[in-house]
Amino acid sequence: MTGHPEDVINKNEKISLKPSTLLTPVPVVLISCQGNPDGAQPKPNLITVAWAGTINSEPPMVSISVRKSRYSHAQIMETREFVVNLVDQNLLQATDFCGVKSGQSIDKFAACQLTPIVAEKMQIAPAVAESPLTLSCHVTQVIELPSHDLFLAEIIAVQVRPNLFDRENRLRLDRAKLVAYAHGDYYSLGQQLGFFGYSIARPEVLQKRMNRTISKTTKKNPHRR
Amino acid sequence: MTGHPEDVINKNEKISLKPSTLLTPVPVVLISCQGNPDGAQPKPNLITVAWAGTINSEPPMVSISVRKSRYSHAQIMETREFVVNLVDQNLLQATDFCGVKSGQSIDKFAACQLTPIVAEKMQIAPAVAESPLTLSCHVTQVIELPSHDLFLAEIIAVQVRPNLFDRENRLRLDRAKLVAYAHGDYYSLGQQLGFFGYSIARPEVLQKRMNRTISKTTKKNPHRR
Numbered sequence: 001m002t003g004h005p006e007d008v009i010n011k012n013e014k015i016s017l018k019p020s021t022l023l024t025p026v027p028v029v030l031i032s033c034q035g036n037p038d039g040a041q042p043k044p045n046l047i048t049v050a051w052a053g054t055i056n057s058e059p060p061m062v063s064i065s066v067r068k069s070r071y072s073h074a075q076i077m078e079t080r081e082f083v084v085n086l087v088d089q090n091l092l093q094a095t096d097f098c099g100v101k102s103g104q105s106i107d108k109f110a111a112c113q114l115t116p117i118v119a120e121k122m123q124i125a126p127a128v129a130e131s132p133l134t135l136s137c138h139v140t141q142v143i144e145l146p147s148h149d150l151f152l153a154e155i156i157a158v159q160v161r162p163n164l165f166d167r168e169n170r171l172r173l174d175r176a177k178l179v180a181y182a183h184g185d186y187y188s189l190g191q192q193l194g195f196f197g198y199s200i201a202r203p204e205v206l207q208k209r210m211n212r213t214i215s216k217t218t219k220k221n222p223h224r225r
Numbered sequence: 226m227t228g229h230p231e232d233v234i235n236k237n238e239k240i241s242l243k244p245s246t247l248l249t250p251v252p253v254v255l256i257s258c259q260g261n262p263d264g265a266q267p268k269p270n271l272i273t274v275a276w277a278g279t280i281n282s283e284p285p286m287v288s289i290s291v292r293k294s295r296y297s298h299a300q301i302m303e304t305r306e307f308v309v310n311l312v313d314q315n316l317l318q319a320t321d322f323c324g325v326k327s328g329q330s331i332d333k334f335a336a337c338q339l340t341p342i343v344a345e346k347m348q349i350a351p352a353v354a355e356s357p358l359t360l361s362c363h364v365t366q367v368i369e370l371p372s373h374d375l376f377l378a379e380i381i382a383v384q385v386r387p388n389l390f391d392r393e394n395r396l397r398l399d400r401a402k403l404v405a406y407a408h409g410d411y412y413s414l415g416q417q418l419g420f421f422g423y424s425i426a427r428p429e430v431l432q433k434r435m436n437r438t439i440s441k442t443t444k445k446n447p448h449r450r
Contacts, residue, residue, distance in 0.1 A: 020380070021380070024252060024398055026279060051278060057372045063375075086249060120241055161240075173249055174407070182414060184420055188414075199325070
C-alpha cells in the first residue's frame with residue numbers, strides 16, 4: 001500500500017490487499033446438532049459458523065463450513081444432519097459465545113440458557129427454541145477443503161415463530177430483527193432499500209412494495225423498460 | 226398452518242412451512258466475467274447472484290451458485306474465473322437490474338453505465354470500477370446441484386477503493402454502505418450490535434471496539450469468564 005489512501009479520489013485507482021475472506025455481509029447462524037462421536041451419551045451441541053450460505057433453489061439447499069477439529073464436525077459427520085437457527089438480536093450474545101467456546105468441554109445450551117427442542121424431520125439434531133426461524137438440514141455431500149469441510153445439505157423442514165406472520169398469514173421476516181456479520185462486527189438490518197426486481201418495476205408496484213420511505217434512487221428509474 | 230398465529234405466544238410452538246431458501250440475510254454480489262461461449266468476440270458480462278458465500282478461511286475461498294441456463298455460466302465454465310464485486314447503495318439499482326436481465330441480449334456494463342476495469346490476477350474477467358471492494362476468484366471445482374451449479378473458487382486478489390482506509394491505514398468496511406438481501410428485499414446495514422468475541426470481552430475492550438452506542442445487552446455480560 002503506497003501513498004495516502006484518503007487523498008486519492010480516482011475511483012478506478014484501487015488498493016491491493018492480501019487475499020482474505022472479505023465477502024460481506026454474511027448471515028450469522030447458530031447450528032445445532034447432536035451425536036456421540038466419543039461413544040458417550042449423545043449430547044446436544046451448538047456451533048456458530050461464520051461461513052454458511054444458500055447454494056441451490058430447487059430443492060432448497062445450504063452449505064456450512066466447519067473446521068475438522070471442531071467437536072460439532074464429528075457430530076455432523078456421524079448423524080448427517082444439523083439445524084440452522086437464524087439469529088435475532090436476542091440470540092446474538094449467546095451466538096457469539098458459541099463461536100468462541102468448544103462443545104467438548106461445556107454444555108452450550110445450558111451455558112447460554114437456550115432450550116433444545118425437537119426439530120421437524122430430524123432424527124436427533126435439536127432446534128433452538130429461541131430462534132425465530134429454523135431450517136432442518138440433511139447432509140447430502142461433504143467436500144474437503146484446505147481448512148474447513150464444506151457440508152452441502154438439503155433443507156427438509158422449516159419452522160417459524162408464530163408472531164412472524166401477519167394477519168394475512170404472510171411471513172414477515174422483516175420483523176425478526178435478524179443480524180448480519182460484516183468484517184468482524186455484528187449489525188442489525190437497517191432501512192429497506194428496494195426489493196428483487198425494483199429496478200424495472202412500475203411506479204405503482206414500487207409504491208406498494210416499499211414499506212418505508214422510497215429513496216431518491218428508486219424513484220428515478222433509468223433502467224425501467 | 227392452523228389457528229391464528231399472532232395470538233400464539235408460546236415460543237416453543239412453531240409453524241411449519243414448506244422447505245425454502247430462507248437462510249437470511251445474505252450478501253448481495255455482482256459477478257463480473259468475460260468469455261466467448263458462442264465463439265464470438267469475448268464480451269464482459271455481469272450477473273447478480275443471490276447465492277454466494279465464503280466457504281474456507283485458509284486459503285480464502287468463496288462459492289457462487291449459477292443456473293446452467295445463464296449466459297455467465299458458460300463464460301465462467303470456459304475461463305474458470307470471475308470477480309465478486311461487493312455492492313454498496315450506489316451500485317444497488319444496477320445490481321438488481323443485472324439480476325433480472327440476461328447478458329446474452331444486452332451489454333449490461335453499458336446499460337448500467339458501469340466501467341469494466343482490469344482485475345488483479347485475472348486473465349480476462351474484469352472488475353467493476355464502481356464497486357468498493359472486489360475479489361478476483363479462480364474456480365477450483367464445479368459441483369453440479371439440481372437447479373444450480375456450485376462454483377468453488379479461491380480468492381487470489383483483493384482490491385479496495387482507497388477511501389475505505391482510515392488515516393491509520395485500517396480497512397473500514399463499515400464506511401462502505403454495503404447492502405444485505407433478506408427474503409426478497411434489500412437492506413442497508415444498521416446499528417453495530419457487537420463484534421466477534423464480544424460476549425466474553427472485558428469491559429475496556431467492549432468500550433474500545435464498539436464504535437457506536439453500546440447496547441444494554443452487551444453491557445450485562447453473563448458469559449464473561
